[in-house]
Amino acid sequence: MTMDMTFLGTGSAYPSPHRGASALVLRTEGECWLFDCGEGTQTQLMRSSLRAGRITKVFISHLHGDHLFGLPGLLCTVSLNTNPDPEQNLNCVDIYGPRGLRNFLRVTLGLTGSQLLFPYAVHELEPTPEQSPEEGQLSLEVCEVSDFCPPHPQERPGRKITLDVSSDCYLLFEDKKFVAKAFRLFHRIPSFGFCIQEHDRPGRLKTELLKELGLKPGPLYGRLKNGESVTLESGRVVLPTEVLEETIPGRKVCVLGDCSSVVGDTPLSLCHRADILVHEATLGDEHRERAVDHGHSTPEMAAAVARACCARKLVLYHFSQRYKPSSLRKEGDDDDVCELKRQAEEALQDSGVEVTLAEDFLTLPIPLRKSR
């Protein structure tokens, strides 16, 4: 199964003509999962090779506008480009994000009379007090009050997801291919990271060996591949481990929202050996104090997380708009975004972690793993 990630917006605070506001898409065969949706994401999607209509899941890391203000418009535009036959639109778009997100959509879609042709559900994560300073929790007042707001006609019941105390994380969903979890970050308002873990898949059948054992292609092959033992007419029991090549390990992709740190150690263990760890680096290390004051990270701080969880690749994004993309930078300009990469690389010397600088429309393939 092919898998890749495309950055639609890599700027912080607001969208600009040279950097979109936060948004990226994880694509697996036929499905697009959107992480954050700053203003202008729908236009960035149109500029990319992705199709907005393929978005089946949305993950919102936190409720700051530069990660969220594009969502109502995106849903409306997807709907405008949707087949108007209701029979064709039964698939629910699942939206995961912090408490308050459901009412944000109710009010923005409701007050604007926005009609949607497809159903959607908002699954809200309950933050904990460790995720933000006290004043960061104020916005929940608004949230509680607007609970009176009636649901959109296309809203389906969503879950309230609380921190699972034993695992110290939030289980978002598990299906045949993936398990998705969220974990806690510290920011000015509660922020989350997401860990998408592909299940390991059984290795290929050793067909030569199966033929030697007298087994012909058919349903028994499927049972073996599914991990069941098979008894031959001779009475010989064939174990799956005998006839399957090595398990193909699943890939792991972790996307962290805005943060100046993770909360506890669980995020590090959840992200252990991630193929891709996407971490913000809003400002250079020389502005560390300012970054932390605003709940943000520098390349060195991102690198420390990547090192602690032994990530394979650290991808930096969410750059202050002062850092222009390299292609637009002129000689003598301050604020070289490549300097952010150098800072992370320096902090990751001898760690084996590769550093990539995200730019709008960068697509990173996520190849199948060959080993753990």
Place this chain on the structure above:
Amino acid sequence: MTMDMTFLGTGSAYPSPHRGASALVLRTEGECWLFDCGEGTQTQLMRSSLRAGRITKVFISHLHGDHLFGLPGLLCTVSLNTNPDPEQNLNCVDIYGPRGLRNFLRVTLGLTGSQLLFPYAVHELEPTPEQSPEEGQLSLEVCEVSDFCPPHPQERPGRKITLDVSSDCYLLFEDKKFVAKAFRLFHRIPSFGFCIQEHDRPGRLKTELLKELGLKPGPLYGRLKNGESVTLESGRVVLPTEVLEETIPGRKVCVLGDCSSVVGDTPLSLCHRADILVHEATLGDEHRERAVDHGHSTPEMAAAVARACCARKLVLYHFSQRYKPSSLRKEGDDDDVCELKRQAEEALQDSGVEVTLAEDFLTLPIPLRKSR
């Protein structure tokens, strides 16, 4: 006083890479007034020669997302670029728009914990049932429910503006330079048009004549210019009309939101002899039925309004995204936006009304009038 209008978005339904969602700016010396604010308006502003920080008033014609979803983000970004000294930020941004707008901002700014460095006030227009089909009024439910939402710390009290029955319009404000009124349009949800009328200004002083009368430059000149009579030492009374050249007539700019028609005759008399009448033309005349079904107009319909109010210049905008800007159109493409202009021109033959096609970033100067 110089005056001009810049289109930031001329597309309908949603923003695209080739046409922004609805937004235009009327600029007079030092001030920018924004009409509608679709998603991406802040980025379009950055691409233009205008400064977002100069926006002192915002007019929202109706609450559809393609006219509104850019407003919370725009306010946040203006704030980020604002001088943090509170003494410098005492000027309130006045926002005018249909009922529901205040809560839209409370919820979007409140749930996202958006801090603003400047105060704002929302003055809500109460729509009447004639402005939309019955189902178009449903969204008011949401509006009433979210009245529980607490105000943003920077929200200042705004007015509730109801239809003035005697004049059949809404008086928004009157200051030394302008009077601004709103009038009713028919659309799927209640929509408004705005009429900005510059006051007439006294003509220049005939300085030669004043000198002949023995009056030297000084405070008396100011009194005459202000329309007061002055008595000379000789007892001779000088009337302002004697010593002033002809009054400089004020300019009139009218911007209509989405509509398939105006409500009643008042809009036509308010827009009488407008220097610029901005009217939507979502689809070509050959799609008239479809346009009207969706509450929209065609060039012929826009032309009929322009003719009825004897506008000087009709500016068409809010084109379906199927109409690419002429500069991007390739030979053989259907949906030529220039055809929309031709349709309006044909309908306006012999009327003396000039037709202009708006494109993103088009700036139209609005010169002083020479005659009524």
